[in-house]
Amino acid sequence: MFQVSRLAILGGDGVQLLLNxxxxxxxxxAGKSFGSREFxxxxxGVSLSIQIATTLALVxxxxxxxxxxxxxxxCLERPTSGSxxxxxxxxxxxxxxxxRAVRPQIQLVFQDPSSSLNSRLTALEIVAxxxxxxxxxxxxxxxxxxxxxxxxxxxxxxxxxxxxDEFSGGQRxxxxxxxxxxxxxxxLILDEALSALDCSVQAQIxxxxxxxxxxxxxxxxxxxxxxxxxxxxxxxIAVMDHGRIVELGAAExxxxxxxxxxxxxxxxxxxxxxxxxxxxxxx
Ligand SMILES: Nc1ncnc2c1ncn2[C@@H]1O[C@H](COP(=O)(O)OP(=O)(O)OP(=O)(O)O)[C@@H](O)[C@H]1O
Ligand SMILES: [Mg+2]
Numbered sequence: 001m002f003q004v005s006r007l008a009i010l011g012g013d014g015v016q017l018l019l020n021x022x023x024x025x026x027x028x029x030a031g032k033s034f035g036s037r038e039f040x041x042x043x044x045g046v047s048l049s050i051q052i053a054t055t056l057a058l059v060x061x062x063x064x065x066x067x068x069x070x071x072x073x074x075c076l077e078r079p080t081s082g083s084x085x086x087x088x089x090x091x092x093x094x095x096x097x098x099x100r101a102v103r104p105q106i107q108l109v110f111q112d113p114s115s116s117l118n119s120r121l122t123a124l125e126i127v128a129x130x131x132x133x134x135x136x137x138x139x140x141x142x143x144x145x146x147x148x149x150x151x152x153x154x155x156x157x158x159x160x161x162x163x164x165d166e167f168s169g170g171q172r173x174x175x176x177x178x179x180x181x182x183x184x185x186x187x188l189i190l191d192e193a194l195s196a197l198d199c200s201v202q203a204q205i206x207x208x209x210x211x212x213x214x215x216x217x218x219x220x221x222x223x224x225x226x227x228x229x230x231x232x233x234x235x236x237i238a239v240m241d242h243g244r245i246v247e248l249g250a251a252e253x254x255x256x257x258x259x260x261x262x263x264x265x266x267x268x269x270x271x272x273x274x275x276x277x278x279x280x281x282x283x
Contacts, residue, residue, distance in 0.1 A: 018187060043079065
């Protein structure tokens with residue numbers, strides 16, 4: 001039986017949380033020094049939560065631990081300690097077999113779809129593959145659902161027989177999103193999913209994400225370096241620095257009056273927000 005915690009489902013003010021990460025630690029072995037093993041804390045006591053059908057943007061400099069958090073939440077890495085309450089269950093405490101049942105509900109989309117999309121498969125096969133692995137529907141129903149998903153993300157069913165290298169970068173990312181949606185996840189983790197795209201294509205896919213969230217009630221963990229995109233998509237923003245969340249709050253407030261120096265430094269690198277960064281003299 002799964003553990004159920006009402007505290008994990010309801011936030012302090014009674015809001016419904018889909019994800020509630022508590023004091024998460026992930027240490028990696030980082031070699032040996034004077035004969036004793038050294039560890040690097042990629043996550044050093046991370047706590048955050050996301051309300052159902054909202055977006056939390058996770059921003060932080062390279063190496064701050066964003067992808068490590070994504071992998072732990074998606075049950076692809078085991079945290080060293082802490083809890084990951086998802087939809088009322090602490091997935092960090094589940095066995096491998098129990099996690100397999102949860103994984104379809106949490107899908108990841110990465111920056112480079114070329115590496116995650118099988119180049120030998122057609123668009124239709126790519127989107128239908130998760131359904132085959134999970135033994136959902138018969139062949140005909142799978143194809144129908146895959147075609148509908150392609151259309152849903154803006155790829156014509158006429159292109160269902162094309163392979164990834166016949167699509168543009170933006171279309172490949174749409175394909176990756178369609179595949180991620182195949183198993184009807186509740187949480188979509190987008191790890192720099194727009195970062196490799198041109199500005200205009202980024203904006204189109206961001207709008208697609210907003211439309212999908214509105215129509216399907218999806219919850220997003222949106223990992224980015226780009227505060228402008230975070231401002232466009234997120235309800236809340238969390239800033240990570242050296243494995244910790246150093247600032248978390250409503251997107252508009254955090255962008256208007258950042259408090260932590262790490263947030264101000266990151267904002268200063270975004271031309272649109274440089275004025276609000278209020279950097280100390282010399283930075
Ligand atoms: N499998 C691993 N083994 C050892 N160290 C790792 C491993 N994965 C990540 N790390 C280390 O953990 C820290 C956090 O890495 P992570 O990839 O989570 O950062 P990030 O914020 O996603 O960075 P980026 O913005 O560059 O993607 C880094 O110091 C990284 O070198
Ligand atoms: Mg990363």
